[in-house]
Amino acid sequence: MKKRSAKQLFCLSFLIIILFLAGCADKKPGGAQSGTTSKTVNTGKDPIVIGASLPLSGTLGYMGKEVADGIQGIVNQTNDDGGINGRPIKFIPMDDAYDPSKHLANTRYLVDNEKALAIVGSLGTEGLKSAAKFLNPKNYPVVGALSISDAISDPPQKSLFALPAPQSVEGPTLVEYAVKKLKAKRIAFVYQNDSWGEPAFKFSQEKMKSYGMEFVAVETFEPKASEMSTQLHRIKEAKPDVVILYALGSQAASFVNSAADENFKPAMLGPSGLNSPEWIKLVGENGDGIISCSSYFPITADNMQWIRDLHAKYNLANPSNNSLMGTSAALVFVEAAKNAGDDLTPEAILKATEKIKNFDQKIGDPISFGALDDGDNSRRGQTTESIIILKDGLFVPEEN
DSSP states (O other), X not given: OOOXXXXXXXXXXXXXXXXXXXXXXXXXXXXXXXXXXXXXXXOSSOOEEEEEEEOOSSTTHXXXXXXXXXXXXXXXXXXXXXXXXXXXXXXXXXXXXXXXXXXXXXXXXXXXXXXXXXXXXXXXXXXXXXXXXXXXXXXXXXXXXXXXXXXXXXXXXXXXXXXXXXXXXXXXXXXXXXXXXXXXXXXXXXXXSSTTHHHHHHHHHHHXXXXXXXXXXXXXEOXXXXXXXXXXXXXXXXXXXXXEEEOOHHXXXXXXXXXXXXXXXXXXXXXGGGXXXXXXXXXXXXXXXXXXXXXXXXXXXXGGHHHHHHHHHTTOOOOOHHHHHHHXXXXXXXXXXXXXXXXXXXXXXXXXXXXXXXXXXXXXSOBOOOOGGGOTTTTBOOOOOEEEEEETTEEEEOOO
16 A cells, blocks of 8 residues: 655645534534525625524424424515515524524524524524523514413513414413313313423413313423323323323324323313424324314415415425414514615614504414503414314314
8 A cells, every 4th residue: 555645644634624624614503404595586785684593403393494484485475576675585594403592592693693684483482581681682673483482472572572372372272172162071281391381281270260170180291301101191090081282293292192002082182383294294193183273374275375375386395383483473574674664773673563563464363563561462463363173184173
């Protein structure tokens, strides 16, 4: 074998170091979603940068990707229509794997390094709460702070414009349906042990007390729990006729599938985030009959054809309740940006978003925001939901 000279080895080592440093140069906290690009218009004007911190990997990775698709569809459509005042929009989604510390790091990066005009459609209660502490002093908006937890909108946070309807609506809606429609006598409750799950339990428990009822069993699980067998067995022992399962992703699927394996068949109700093609795949036929809520019109409705066409046009995944959250956030941002005038700054977007009243987003009930002192819902754009039921692989409206 031919030996390399010292000079050759030095040159080779130097080249490897250069390549390594080049690869590290573009490293960002979380990283942008692979395969996501913003369609831009060739106007010669600087793009308007927006970004979001989303769980693009991990247990809720499916949810973050669907939200990103919803935002991307509106960004592409807006750019095709000429952008905002002739400026294209560039959308940068970043992965936080549902980790609040990564969410905050991503937010800082988007603000300080990418000079984003606004955060649009970031997802996750704990992450949004930590981001608000960084953004509030800067008058910097999160347009579409995606969490149904009342913890991010009550009391109102200056930077957080929350969507969709909160748990103070969703939890009681599920309890009311169980009691009045299903005539349930024994209701159990399972929830995620954090600031997302705890308020849902509190509001649901208050609704139960209004009927003179108590949950026959209550179980919790940690946000990154890998299985739900312990919770299932304890709930099963209580012999409920209804289980309100306040869980998402693989945890919710684990509970549903394990219950089916054990022939445990109470009626099951859960949060709006279950309305996802990817989650439905996780449960298959075991999910038939699961009851949930939605702040949006059914994907299959005639007046939602434009959304189905939008996703098809830009080669995005099929629309879902999660993608509609992203769509809603992006629609609100575009409306605010158009109303903010030519001098676009984060504070101008914040003030323009505050002035949005009865905005017809065409995918659900109108959206309204207000100034911080306008009341409890000044930073919560939606406050209504409807019951939907999983049938043959699709969530559809409850007939009555």
